[in-house]
Amino acid sequence: xxxxxxxxxxxxxxxxxxxxxxxxxxxxxxxxxxxxxxxxxxxxxxxxxxxxxxxxxxxxxxxxxxxxxxxxxxxxxxxxxxxxxxxxxxxxxxxxxxxxxxxxxxxxxxxxxxxxxxxxxxxxxxxxxxxxxxxxxxxxxxxxxxxxxxxxxxxxxxxxxxxxxxxxxxxxxxxxxxxxxxxxxxxxxxxxxxxxxxxxxxxxxxxxxxxxxxxxxxxxxxxxxxxxxxxxxxxxxxxxxxxxxxxxxxxxxxxxxxxxxxxxxxxxxxxxxxxxxxxxxxxxxxxxxxxxxxxxxxxxxxxxxxxxxxxxxxxxxxxxxxxxxxxxxxxxxxxxxxxxxxxxxxxxxxxxxxxxxxxxxxxxxxxxxxxxxxxxxxxxxxxxxxxxxxxxxxxxxxxxxxxxxxxxxxxxxxxxxxxxxxxxx
Amino acid sequence: xxxxxxxxxxxxxxxxxxxxxxxxxxxxxxxxxxxxxxxxxxxxxxxxxxxxxxxxxxxxxxxxxxxxxxxxxxxxxxxxxxxxxxxxxxxxxxxxxxxxxxxxxxxxxxxxxxxxxxxxxxxxxxxxxxxxxxxxxxxxxxxxxxxxxxxxxxxxxxxxxxxxxxxxxxxxxxx
Numbered sequence: 001x002x003x004x005x006x007x008x009x010x011x012x013x014x015x016x017x018x019x020x021x022x023x024x025x026x027x028x029x030x031x032x033x034x035x036x037x038x039x040x041x042x043x044x045x046x047x048x049x050x051x052x053x054x055x056x057x058x059x060x061x062x063x064x065x066x067x068x069x070x071x072x073x074x075x076x077x078x079x080x081x082x083x084x085x086x087x088x089x090x091x092x093x094x095x096x097x098x099x100x101x102x103x104x105x106x107x108x109x110x111x112x113x114x115x116x117x118x119x120x121x122x123x124x125x126x127x128x129x130x131x132x133x134x135x136x137x138x139x140x141x142x143x144x145x146x147x148x149x150x151x152x153x154x155x156x157x158x159x160x161x162x163x164x165x166x167x168x169x170x171x172x173x174x175x176x177x178x179x180x181x182x183x184x185x186x187x188x189x190x191x192x193x194x195x196x197x198x199x200x201x202x203x204x205x206x207x208x209x210x211x212x213x214x215x216x217x218x219x220x221x222x223x224x225x226x227x228x229x230x231x232x233x234x235x236x237x238x239x240x241x242x243x244x245x246x247x248x249x250x251x252x253x254x255x256x257x258x259x260x261x262x263x264x265x266x267x268x269x270x271x272x273x274x275x276x277x278x279x280x281x282x283x284x285x286x287x288x289x290x291x292x293x294x295x296x297x298x299x300x301x302x303x304x305x306x307x308x309x310x311x312x313x314x315x316x317x318x319x320x321x322x323x324x325x326x327x328x329x330x331x332x333x334x335x336x337x338x339x340x341x342x343x344x345x346x347x348x349x350x351x352x353x354x355x356x357x358x359x360x361x362x363x364x365x366x367x368x369x370x371x372x373x374x375x376x377x378x379x380x381x382x383x384x385x386x387x388x389x390x391x392x393x394x395x396x397x398x399x400x401x402x403x404x405x406x407x408x409x410x411x412x413x414x415x416x417x418x419x420x421x422x423x424x425x
Numbered sequence: 426x427x428x429x430x431x432x433x434x435x436x437x438x439x440x441x442x443x444x445x446x447x448x449x450x451x452x453x454x455x456x457x458x459x460x461x462x463x464x465x466x467x468x469x470x471x472x473x474x475x476x477x478x479x480x481x482x483x484x485x486x487x488x489x490x491x492x493x494x495x496x497x498x499x500x501x502x503x504x505x506x507x508x509x510x511x512x513x514x515x516x517x518x519x520x521x522x523x524x525x526x527x528x529x530x531x532x533x534x535x536x537x538x539x540x541x542x543x544x545x546x547x548x549x550x551x552x553x554x555x556x557x558x559x560x561x562x563x564x565x566x567x568x569x570x571x572x573x574x575x576x577x578x579x580x581x582x583x584x585x586x587x588x589x590x591x592x593x594x595x596x597x598x599x600x
Contacts, residue, residue, distance in 0.1 A: 099590065192485045192495045197592035199557055221516040225507055327592045331495055346495065351507075355596040356482065356498040358511060364595050365519040368557055 012036065014420045018413050021388065022381045028201040028374040034323035040419050041306055042067030043157040046167040048308035048317060049073055049083060049143075051189045052151045053336070059117060062100040065319050066155055071143060072096060073153060076117045077104050081148060083155045084119050085141035095140070106140075115140055150179050151187055152308070170398055171249035174302035178310055180294050182335035183281035189315065189334055191346055194354035196328040200367035201374070202306075202320035203416075205328060208363060209303040209311070210250040210408035212242055213386060218366055222358040228269075233257055233403060240403035242387075243394065244411030248305025248419075252403065254312075255297045267298025268313065270344065278341040299333065303408070305415060314349045324371055328364070330354055384409045431575040438540045439572055448535055451545050454570060454577040455530045459549075462599035463526040470599055471509040473579045475571055478502045480582050482600060487565065487585045497589065497596060519597040525554040526598055530566075541572045542580065549584070553598065560594055563587045 012033055017024040027033060043066070050064045055075040063086070064073045072084040088095045088108040095106050095115070105122060107114045112125035119140040124130045143155035147164035152175060154164050165172060179185050198205070208214065215234045216223075223231040233240050233254060243251040254267065264272045264279070272279045272295070282291040299312040309316035310333075317329040332349035334342045353360040374382075387405025394400045401407045432450045434442050442450070461470040474480075482497040483489050491499045500508060511517050528551040536544035544567065551562040569581035584600050586593065 191493065192489065194484050194495050194497060195592035197594050199594075218518060221511050221514040221518075222507075224514055224516075225510040343492075346493075347499075350496055350499050351504060354484075354495070354497055355593050356600075358507070361519045361595045361597040362517065365556075365597075372556075 012420075014417055018417045020410065020414070021385045022383055023413055025374040025376075025380050025382060028203060028371060029323060031323045034201075034320070036420065037320070038067055040422060041416075042320065043069075044161070045158070045306070045419065046147070046154045046156045046162075046164050047306065048304065049153050049155045051187060052081060052148065052153060053186070053188045053190060055081070056190070057102060059102045059104045060100075061096070061103070061117065063096070063098075064317075066143065066157065067319070068321050071155065074117050078118065080118075081146065081153060082117070082119065083143035083146050083153070084117075085143070087141060088113060089121075089138055089140065150175055150185075167247055168304065169247050169249065170245040170396060171247070171251070171302060171304050174249075174251060174300040174304070174310060177297065177300045178333070180286075181299050181333075183278065183285045183338055184336040185285070186336040187334060188336040188342075189331055191332050191334055193317075193329045193331045196330065196353075196355050196360065196364060198326045198328060198364050198367050199324055200326060200364075200371035201323060202318055202326040203412075204367045204370045205309075205316075205318045205326060206248075206303060206306060207409050207412055208367070209309045209316070210242060210252045210301070211406075212238075212240070212252050212403040213406070214363075214366070218362050219359055221362070238403045241394075241400045242403060242405050242407040244399040244407050246398070246411070246415070248412050248415035250303050250305075250408030250411050252301040252408075253400070254301060258296050258298055262296060264292055264295035265298075266296070268341075268344075269348075275340050275344070278338050281338060303412075305412065311353075313345050314353050316353075326367075328360070330360070384413070432572060432577070433575070434572070437572065437575075439538050439543055440540060444535070447538070447543070448533065450577070451535060451543065451570065452530075452533050455533060455545070455547060455568070458579070459528050459530050463528055465512070465520075465523050465526075465598070467509045467512050467599075471506060474502060474505055475573070475578050475580050476502050478505060478579055478581065480505050482584045482586065482596070483589060485590045487589075497586075497593070498600075517597065519595050522556070524598045527552050536567075543570050543572075544568070545570060551600065557594065562596075562600065564600070 017027055047066045049071055050073040054062050055073055058075055058079055059077060061072050061074040064071045070086045072086055074082045074084055076082050086095050090111055090113050093108050093110040095108050104117055105114050114122045116122050119142055121135045121138045143157060144159045145156040147154050149164060212234050216231050239256040241253040243253050258267050282295060300310050301312055303309045307318040313333050314330050315333055319327040321327060330353045332346040334345060351358055384406045387401040391399055391401045391407060399407055458473060480500040481491060484495055484497050512520055528549055530547050530549050532548040534546045536546055547566045549564045549566050553560045565585045567583040570577040571580045
């Protein structure tokens with residue numbers, strides 16, 4: 001057994017906890033490891049924060065997060081997207097107490113310091129006490145790096161490091177694939193998020209999002225009741241694939257199955273005649289051939305490390321709160337100016353996910369049981385060997401295997417190990 | 426304890442009922458519905474619903490528009506039935522084993538009264554115990570009940586959890 005008593009703080013040997021095909025349970029339960037993850041993953045690498053469509057107008061803001069830290073996603077008075085930290089630089093008070101709104105300034109309720117939504121200090125209250133003091137350099141904290149890809153806003157607390165595009169690598173194609181499903185090429189994520197509180201370590205969620213082995217079992221009840229054919233995608237005969245994009249990004253690629261079936265919108269469990277306005281708009285936007293291909297391939301099922309999960313019709317944002325608590329934020333994918341498909345997307349999403357969802361309530365039950373299991377000492381090693389013998393490379397050099405294989409989980413842990421072994425710059 | 430008590434009204438008109446009798450009959454129905462939910466009597470609860478029934482748990486506010494905004498739960502009649510059937514498979518893992526439940530329904534107020542329909546407001550407090558632990562849920566409920574053959578039936582049940590703008594644990598029992 002590992003002897004936690006004699007381990008010096010901050011000196012976890014991750015290579016002794018993560019092997020190519022097995023990992024140690026302690027990775028989910030050790031509070032010191034959680035703290036180190038904050039520094040080496042959440043407050044360093046690119047993390048998804050929000051979408052530009054959530055702040056459509058000048059001076060809109062919405063409270064988001066990077067790890068446990070709240071972050072204000074703001075479209076400022078100059079129409080620029082910013083990520084501000086919700087802390088008055090005077091005495092540290094929480095500046096904004098509301099989740100969202102529209103305002104050009106934020107005034108701290110404690111001593112009434114007022115900030116522009118660019119983050120700059122505009123004025124001291126009772127300014128005579130600050131005679132001669134400069135207001136520059138006293139502004140709100142900011143997430144030092146911000147990058148936007150097709151409306152997806154990412155932030156990084158590291159001043160330097162890989163660019164967002166370098167970080168996304170091949171997984172960038174999943175964001176393109178998602179946006180291609182919109183006739184305008186743009187998302188419009190304004191349906192609000194459900195927040196599903198989960199007593200489990202965040203990594204159980206990341207690993208499960210592209211686990212094709214569990215659905216037939218965990219979701220068997222709803223597949224049975226709705227006579228859904230989805231279970232076949234996770235069956236022995238499925239030609240769907242798991243994929244490891246590198247950098248911790250993983251995918252469940254359903255396109256081989258949808259192309260075999262060759263029916264537009266089959267991926268969404270519907271047919272073209274039931275969404276005539278959407279289909280017409282797609283044909284007009286892309287031309288009939290390209291539109292047909294997009295509507296056959298459908299929307300991706302891709303986990304962008306560490307916190308953005310595109311689940312075809314939903315978008316999840318995973319937020320770690322503590323070593324044993326996480327929040328799954330989820331909303332319906334909504335396309336700009338596509339009301340007929342948007343309504344169906346919301347209805348399907350509300351049925352499937354969130355605290356009462358036909359699917360996610362059971363996934364979340366598994367996460368919580370996973371976590372309770374991880375606390376048990378023996379066996380300490382967990383097994384990630386499924387499909388090792390049938391791994392292969394796709395045409396782009398990414399590792400793929402059968403839809404039920406543990407290619408994604410092995411890829412996530414390989415990336416995790418590399419991040420946790422990095423030394424501070 | 427099983428059958429509902431028939432409601433005697435002149436000409437099948439709730440407006441003709443004495444207000445105390447109406448309140449009593451409404452309360453008895455709400456307690457009956459609460460007991461079916463607490464005891465996981467899925468078929469009994471499913472049978473309370475009218476064909477145009479809506480079962481709704483809003484999110485992010487007491488009155489967000491369910492036609493444009495995400496709700497925790499926004500079931501029409503067919504989806505209510507799917508929910509019940511999933512629970513009955515025995516493989517709805519989040520309810521296997523089932524939550525142990527006891528709820529209080531209180532502050533019952535009668536709203537608009539029509540000939541065969543009545544709007545009712547009530548508060549509910551639900552204690553849940555399951556594998557995760559203990560959870561207390563508090564909600565302001567709104568019901569629309571319809572009088573059919575001398576018994577109330579559910580047309581609408583809105584459960585506005587007071588903290589629905591914050592992260593909430595799995596809500597997989599009948600709320």
